[in-house]
Amino acid sequence: MAIITGVKCIRTRHDGSWTIVKVTTDQDGLYGVGSASDMYYPDAVVQVIEQILAPVIIGRDAAQVEDLWNTMSLSGYWRNGAIVQTAIGGIDMALWDIKGKEAGMPVYQLLGGASRSAVACYGHAGGRDIVELKEDVHRFTEEGYTVVRCQLGGYGGGGFLTGKKMNVPDNAWQTDKIFDEHFYLDAIPKMFEQLRMTFGPEVQFTHDVHEHISPIIAIQLAKRLEPYGLFYLEDVLPPEQIGWYRQLRQQSSTPQAVGELFVNPQEWIELVKERLIDFIRVRVSKAGGISACRKIATLCEAFGVRTAWQEGGENDPVNQAAAVHLDMAVWNFGIQEINHFRPEERDIFPGIIERRGGYLYTNDKPGLGIDIDELKASELLEDGWKRTSYHRPYSLDRKADGTLIRP
Secondary structure (H helix, E strand, C coil), X not given: CCEEEEEEEEEECCCCCEEEEEEEECCCCCEEEEECCCCCCHHHHHHHHHHHHHHHHCCCECCCHHHHHHHHHHCCCCCCCHHHXXXXXXXXXXXXXXXXXXXXXXXXXXXXXXXXCCEEEEEEEECCCXXXXXXXXXXXXXXXXXXXXXXXXXXXXXXXXXXXXXXXXXXXXXXXXXXXXXXXXXXXXXXXHHHHHHHCCCCEEEEECCCCCCHHHHHHHHHHCHHHCCCEEECCCCHHHHHHHHHHHHHCCCCEEECCCCCCHHHHHHHHHCCCCCEECCCHHHHCCHHHHHHXXXXXXXXXXXECCCCCCCCCHHHHHHHHHHHHHCXXXXXXXXXXXXXXXXXXXXXXXXXXXXXXXXXXXCECCCCCCHHHHHHHCCCCCXXXXXXXXXXXXXXXXXXXXXX
C-alpha cells in the first residue's frame, strides 16, 4: 500500500503556462505526474490543487483512484467547473501513473491492454492564402500524415474582412480583424474545393470552426462541405447551442466533432446518446483525467461515437501522454490531435511520447512512461517571470458592430 504524502504543482514553459502535478507517496521513489495546465487561469487551478484537494487526499491509499476521484469531485459540493475539473484531472493522471508503476506496466495495459499498435494523429496545416495552405498540407503528407486539419490562418480564417469590406460604424469598437460569418461561409467550401482538386481523395481533411458562427450558418456550412468528404468538422457550435446538433444531423452528413469546451457530463451525454455527433473532443485534463475519459469512451462506444481527444498548441506533454494511453486502449479510438514541442521543452520530460510519420508511440515504461526534470523545468521559465503577474486572457474576435464572437 502506497500512502499519499504530498501534492505539489510545478509551473514551467517560458511563460509559466504549463502546470504539472506531482503526487508523492511514502514508498521510496514512488510518485506520479499529471497535467493541470490552464493557459488562462493557471493560478486558480494551482490554488484548488494545493489548498483544497491536496488536504483531502493526503494520507489516503493512492490505489483507490476511483474513490479519490469522487471524493475530490464532491468535496466542494458544487462541481464540474473547468478549474475544478482540471485540478482533479491533473491529480487523477498522477494516481494512474503511480498505479502503473506499482503494477510494473503501462497505464494502457491497466485499461485493458492495447487495441492497436500505434496511435494515428493529424497535423495542423495553415496558410494566409490557399497557396500557402497547400504548401503546408503537402509538408504534412510528405511527413506521413494521412489526416490534416486545414485552416486559412487562425481560427475564423477566411471570415475576416479588410479594407472597404469591413463597413464598421463611425464609433466602431474595433477596426481590424472583423469577422463576418457570411464571408466565412463562402470562403471555406472554396478552400476545400481547391484542396480536393490538388490532393484528391487520399488525404483526409478536418476543419475547426471554433464556434465562430451562428447555428443556421453552421448547418449551411456543413451541407456545403458534403461534396469534399471531410474526416470531420470540428466545434461548429458553442456549448450554449448544442441543441442545434439535432437539426444539423437531420440536414447534413458531414461528420461532426465536438467537445473542446466541455467540462460537464450533461454537455455530451445527450449528443452521444442521440447519435448527433461522430467524435468526442474533450481534453483529458479538462474532463477530469483518465478516470473520467475512459468512462466517456465507454459511453461513446455504445453509440458509435469515436474519440478525438483535444490537445491544442498550448498543452503540455503529460496531457498528451495520458491521451495516448487512452487511445491505445479504447476500441472506439478515432484520431489524436498532435502537439509539437521545442527541443528545450522536450528535454524537460524524459519519456515524452514519440511521433514517427503520422503515428504516436508509447515507450511501454510503467505508468504514463513520462517524467519531469524539475530543475530544467524551473530553468525554462523566462527571467523575471512571476506567477503573481501572470495575465493572458483569451483573445476574442468581434463582428463589425462590435458583438463578441463566442469561442
